[in-house]
Amino acid sequence: MPIVFPGFARGAFGWLVYADVKRIAGFPPEAVRYASFLHGVIGAVMVGWAVLLLLIVRGPLAAGSPWAWQAVAASLAAWFLPGTLFSAASGVWRNVALNVLFMAAFAVPLAATVRARDRRREAASKTEAVGKGSHE
Numbered sequence: 001m002p003i004v005f006p007g008f009a010r011g012a013f014g015w016l017v018y019a020d021v022k023r024i025a026g027f028p029p030e031a032v033r034y035a036s037f038l039h040g041v042i043g044a045v046m047v048g049w050a051v052l053l054l055l056i057v058r059g060p061l062a063a064g065s066p067w068a069w070q071a072v073a074a075s076l077a078a079w080f081l082p083g084t085l086f087s088a089a090s091g092v093w094r095n096v097a098l099n100v101l102f103m104a105a106f107a108v109p110l111a112a113t114v115r116a117r118d119r120r121r122e123a124a125s126k127t128e129a130v131g132k133g134s135h136e
Contacts, residue, residue: 009039016094049075064117069110076106 011021013035018024024035053072060068080103087095 004043006036006039009043010036013039016098017092019094049079061113064120066117069113069117072110076103076110 007025010024010032014021014023014025024032027035053075056068056072061072080099084096084099084103087093087099
């Protein structure tokens with residue numbers, strides 16, 4: 001069983017998949033245990049991914065590291081594309097909608113970091129050009 005908020009998780013996934021927060025709780029007990037186990041594992045993976053993203057965003061990405069931007073963008077794409085396609089193929093349109101909302105919430109600030117990174121690079125190249133010009 002998920003340790004944190006198992007009833008909430010069952011209700012949320014019940015609403016997401018069946019449009020009924022009590023649907024999963026009405027499954028046979030073995031199926032409820034299995035669904036709860038899966039919700040716990042999915043939650044743990046999501047928390048781990050969020051911690052990693054936070055560390056990358058607050059560290060290397062904030063410092064303008066190109067690999068950090070690529071890592072964040074690639075991990076978002078690796079989640080969004082298969083997850084959203086599988087949800088659509090399964091007819092779970094609420095999850096498709098949530099994925100699109102979450103992707104927008106991540107993509108807009110990530111795109112903004114590109115402009116900030118480009119401004120830093122431009123300023124650095126101007127400084128470098130001025131430095132080279134004074135030594136010639």
